[in-house]
Amino acid sequence: MSSSAKDRMLARAARDITPGMTVNLGIGLPTQVMNFVAADCPVCLHSENGIAGVGGLAAPGHANRNLIDAGGGYITCAPGGSFFDSAVSFALVRGGRLDLTLLGAFEVAANGDLANWIIPGKFAAGVGGAIELAQKARRVGVLTTHTDKHGNPKILERCTLPLTAVGCVHRIYTDMAVCDVRPDGLHLVEIAEGVTLAEVRDATGAPLIVAAGPMPIF
Amino acid sequence: MPALDKSTSMAEAIAQIGDGARVMIGGFGVPGTPFCLIEELVRHGPKGLTIIKNDANEAGMGVDWLLSAGMVKRLITSHVGLNGNAIRMMNAGEIEVEFVAQGILAERIRIAGAGLKGFVSDIGMGTLLAEGKQRLEIDGATYLFEPAIEADFALVHAARADIGGNLVYEATARNFNPLMAMAAECTIAEAETIVPIGGIGPDAVHTPAPFVDHLVALPEQLMEVYGVVKR
Numbered sequence: 001m002s003s004s005a006k007d008r009m010l011a012r013a014a015r016d017i018t019p020g021m022t023v024n025l026g027i028g029l030p031t032q033v034m035n036f037v038a039a040d041c042p043v044c045l046h047s048e049n050g051i052a053g054v055g056g057l058a059a060p061g062h063a064n065r066n067l068i069d070a071g072g073g074y075i076t077c078a079p080g081g082s083f084f085d086s087a088v089s090f091a092l093v094r095g096g097r098l099d100l101t102l103l104g105a106f107e108v109a110a111n112g113d114l115a116n117w118i119i120p121g122k123f124a125a126g127v128g129g130a131i132e133l134a135q136k137a138r139r140v141g142v143l144t145t146h147t148d149k150h151g152n153p154k155i156l157e158r159c160t161l162p163l164t165a166v167g168c169v170h171r172i173y174t175d176m177a178v179c180d181v182r183p184d185g186l187h188l189v190e191i192a193e194g195v196t197l198a199e200v201r202d203a204t205g206a207p208l209i210v211a212a213g214p215m216p217i218f
Numbered sequence: 219m220p221a222l223d224k225s226t227s228m229a230e231a232i233a234q235i236g237d238g239a240r241v242m243i244g245g246f247g248v249p250g251t252p253f254c255l256i257e258e259l260v261r262h263g264p265k266g267l268t269i270i271k272n273d274a275n276e277a278g279m280g281v282d283w284l285l286s287a288g289m290v291k292r293l294i295t296s297h298v299g300l301n302g303n304a305i306r307m308m309n310a311g312e313i314e315v316e317f318v319a320q321g322i323l324a325e326r327i328r329i330a331g332a333g334l335k336g337f338v339s340d341i342g343m344g345t346l347l348a349e350g351k352q353r354l355e356i357d358g359a360t361y362l363f364e365p366a367i368e369a370d371f372a373l374v375h376a377a378r379a380d381i382g383g384n385l386v387y388e389a390t391a392r393n394f395n396p397l398m399a400m401a402a403e404c405t406i407a408e409a410e411t412i413v414p415i416g417g418i419g420p421d422a423v424h425t426p427a428p429f430v431d432h433l434v435a436l437p438e439q440l441m442e443v444y445g446v447v448k449r
Contacts, residue, residue: 048320049246050390063446066249066377066389072300074446083389085396086246086272087328090321094341118346125305126297129320131342166344 001145005175008192011036012218013102013143013173017043021099022092024048024133027071030102030143045078046098048129050089053081070129090129094136101137102173103130105144107159110186110206112169114142115161127164134165146174146203153205155179155186176200178218185209190216221382221415224433231406231432232258235371238291239264242327242367242402243271243281244374244395247300250387251280252375252408253443254436259373260287268292270327270369272320272394274304279443285313294367296320319347322364324397330366331400331429337364372402376425379409380416383430384423392424399425406432410440 001009010029014036017023022044025031034056037043045054047069054069055076063074077083084092092098107115114134117127134140144154155172172179177200178190188208191200197215201208232255235241241259245251260283269290275281282303284290292314298304308315318326322341329337338361342348352363374395377388385407387395399405407425412435 047390049249050393064389065444065446066391068247068249068390070246072247072447077389083392086320086324086393087397090324093321094339125299126295126315126317127319127347128297128299131319131345131347132321135341162346163344 001175005192007036008218009143009173009175012178012190013141016141016171017041017100019043022046022052022097024093024098024101024137026101026103026130026133027128028104030104031069031071031073033102033143046089046092047075048086048089048093048133050084050086051075051077051081052084052092053078055081090132093129093132096136096138098133098137100139100141101133102141102143103134105142105154107154107156107161108142108144108169108172109156109159110181111158112167112181113159114140114164114169115159116164118162120162130164134168139170140168142169142172144172144174146176146200153203156205157207176203179208187211188215190218193217221380221427223381224383224427224430225381225412225435226432228254228258228434229262231255231434232262234404235259235262235264237264238266239371240268240270240369242369242372242394242398243269244372244393244398245275245280246272246390246393247275248279248444248447249389250375250391250393250395251275252373253280253441255373255406255408255434256280256283260284260289263287263289265289266291268294270294270367270398272296272323274298274301276300277303292316294318294323296323317347323367324394326364326367327394327397327401330368331397334366336366338362339364367401369398369402370404372398372405374399374405374407374425376407376409378411378413378418379407379430379433380413380418380427381433382415383407383427383433384418385409385425385430386418386422387424396425399429404431405429406434408434408436410436
């Protein structure tokens with residue numbers, strides 16, 4: 001994935017973060033969406049280690065040893081932010097206070113199933129907070145490269161890996177497309193600049209429903 | 219009525235922890251991890267411990283000192299992804315690891331501290347994490363029973379304490395510390411600053427003194443591991 005395709009994907013996901021939302025950005029790629037949210041947009045960023053009101057990354061040399069996000073990055077606390085313990089943090093998640101979470105994926109399926117925590121025999125380091133975020137956020141977006149590093153589709157008809165949560169995903173953002181999970185299947189709703197419909201279909205392991213008319217480009 | 223002074227030496231506090239003990243350790247990554255108490259536990263050297271901690275820190279740091287010293291039989295945790303040594307020991311069968319979803323881990327600890335035996339949840343339904351768990355029907359839907367996690371000892375890190383044991387945590391160093399402080403038979407807190415009674419206002423207290431059994435003062439100059447980690 002080129003850096004411009006990655007930035008376009010991150011910026012596109014950031015456009016779905018709107019004023020008043022409480023949002024959790026998952027570890028890795030999703031955390032970087034923070035850099036594309038307008039500084040004056042009133043959004044509350046939650047991190048599951050115990051903060052609502054992440055300000056941004058701490059400037060080099062200004063890190064507070066006691067202030068990190070769940071990925072271990074040094075951050076700042078925005079004005080109006082709060083700190084709390086891990087039980088309160090997940091009460092916020094399970095209690096339905098998260099308007100949106102953006103998560104990474106090993107595999108995501110046309111029925112909204114998500115697999116992002118275990119590859120049996122290869123990677124099994126524990127689930128962290130992913131299950132509760134995926135299962136309980138009001139809206140779940142997946143942010144991922146469209147294919148893996150070998151070029152295989154990450155969007156499939158059904159996941160082959162053990163699931164993080166069943167039918168939880170609403171929208172998928174990739175370097176090639178934006179797709180929505182709906183009851184009748186996976187809809188291609190936007191396409192990245194310079195990418196053709198045939199290329200998207202070729203890189204996707206599930207049938208895509210495409211509405212008639214011009215396809216919005218991001 | 220004067221408050222009891224709970225301050226004690228690091229060695230005296232940790233010497234109570236024997237072979238086979240269940241020990242909760244606060245912290246999420248570096249913040250809130252009681253490194254000095256862990257270091258003293260390694261020096262004391264009990265074997266066959268069950269350790270309950272959100273994560274396994276990183277290789278060469280914190281919980282990893284206990285793992286490397288061969289003191290841990292079982293680790294109950296939400297993830298060990300930043301500690302390659304823990305992953306290796308788990309895959310080699312040198313330690314048993316029970317993975318618990320992070321918020322369920324927190325709540326199972328909180329529930330123990332609240333004097334209850336468990337709770338009911340739908341987290342993980344339809345996934346591997348639901349396998350082997352007791353199921354309950356409520357209003358026609360199926361849920362999972364999540365038992366409380368109790369422990370013999372909790373080791374916690376506070377930014378400030380008064381000598382009676384009221385604790386205050388800083389920023390995201392709070393995490394599992396106040397939950398674990400409530401959940402164990404015996405809670406040992408290390409504190410960066412210890413003030414006289416009255417030095418922490420009643421409204422500012424995060425963990426009330428009755429949950430804390432022993433209080434250990436940290437040296438003015440904290441060891442390097444507490445600081446900002448360069449990666």
